[in-house]
Amino acid sequence: MTRVLLLGLGEVGRILAEDLRTAGITDLTSWDTAFTDPRSSAARHLSGLGLTAASSAGEAAAGAELVISAVTAAQCVAAARSVLPQLGPGAWFFDLNSSSPGHKQAAAAEIEGAGGRYVEAALMSPIGPKRLASPFLLGGRHAAEFAALAGDFGIVDTTVVSEEIGRAAATKLCRSVIVKGLESLLVESLLTARRFGVDRDVLDSLPNILPPADWEAVAGYFISRSLQHGRRRAEEMEEAAATVSEAGVDPYMSLAAVQRQRWAAGFPEAGQAGSTTAMVDALLHAIDHPEETTA
Known part of the structure; x- marks a missing residue:
């Protein structure tokens, strides 16, 4: 056995x-x-x-x-x-x-x-x-x-x-720079776009340069992952930053993603809000009313 x-x-x-x-x-x-x-x-x-x-x-x-x-x-x-x-x-x-x-x-x-x-x-x-x-x-x-x-x-x-030990890790973490970085970018972009009332316009513009997709659904999925698992993702991005540094490259983007993922982890309840817009609105409410945040 x-x-x-x-x-x-x-x-x-x-x-x-x-x-x-x-x-x-x-x-x-x-x-x-x-x-x-x-x-x-x-x-x-x-x-x-x-x-x-x-x-x-x-x-x-x-x-x-x-x-x-x-x-x-x-x-x-x-x-x-x-x-x-x-x-x-x-x-x-x-x-x-x-x-x-x-x-x-x-x-x-x-x-x-x-x-x-x-x-x-x-x-x-x-x-x-x-x-x-x-x-x-x-x-x-x-x-x-x-x-x-x-x-x-x-x-x-x-x-x-x-x-050779390290090639699998390098593949995984270089991929994470893109995936977790995209999660962080979508959080930051849509929070700002929603403030200015242009979130729908931003999402509708993405197929002009990216493959056709339901970008509202994609954004909702990625944002929810940050809200639910941001602490673990922040730690993974610290390892991604270490990987970038080991390659002799300054990890500017990876370190920025660490901060955004760790920030998102402070609002897990927003991940239960439902739609992409509802999640973004819940985050904006938390920003405007920090005294209500319990996470």
């Missing part, structure tokens, strides 16, 4: 846990630093899934044949270090975190130095629609070997990009 440890039980971790069980993994344990807070989403997911929390990541790693790291982006290296005391020889470490190539390389050095098999992974779409069947890029000298058995865990769409 394969024993799997899931590090991180947030939104992504919950989906992974559910799908691993569907794939037949019954010996599943989890660890999240937020378990100590019963109000946290991780603690609620733990209870809802019926999982038992270990007293530490190291304890949870004992006997695990596969460790999946799905923590927040900034904790990539710390998560790798946390399992070292009990990580078994040859254990797989599947690093799904949206972290920079440099941080992935540092995590790999920790795991490989302890005798584990590190696999860099980059999730290349929102996980909600296809869940574990989402597309993953894999990297590292053990990536091809892991890809051959990934289907046993329900991971069925894998592409091995390189034996």
Whole structure:
């Protein structure tokens, strides 16, 4: 029987846990630093899934044949270090975190130095629609070997990009500069356009230079993602900024997106407003009445 440890039980971790069980993994344990807070989403997911929390990541790693790291982006290296005391020889470490190539390389050095098999992974779409069947890029000298058995865990769409750690991360985070940057631009543009009463005109003008689409629906989707997941997206964009810096480029746009995503995270209730216009109006109301903001 394969024993799997899931590090991180947030939104992504919950989906992974559910799908691993569907794939037949019954010996599943989890660890999240937020378990100590019963109000946290991780603690609620733990209870809802019926999982038992270990007293530490190291304890949870004992006997695990596969460790999946799905923590927040900034904790990539710390998560790798946390399992070292009990990580078994040859254990797989599947690093799904949206972290920079440099941080992935540092995590790999920790795991490989302890005798584990590190696999860099980059999730290349929102996980909600296809869940574990989402597309993953894999990297590292053990990536091809892991890809051959990934289907046993329900991971069925894998592409091995390189034996070099960091290429999958670079692909993911350079994409994030565009995707999370576009989210940030749409928030800022439509807040301003709505003030001037030209939001419809702006949206209607976009097909002149961009592919035809329902840009009101596109904008609504992107804005809602920032409102719901802005904190995690801000942290991912900090890793994107680190990636840009590692390439010797000044990360002006990535750092601006960090600020806008973090700002948007302060108004999660606006994401429940309904239409794109309603969300924008809810944000403008929050700007005009900061004393009413509770987030």
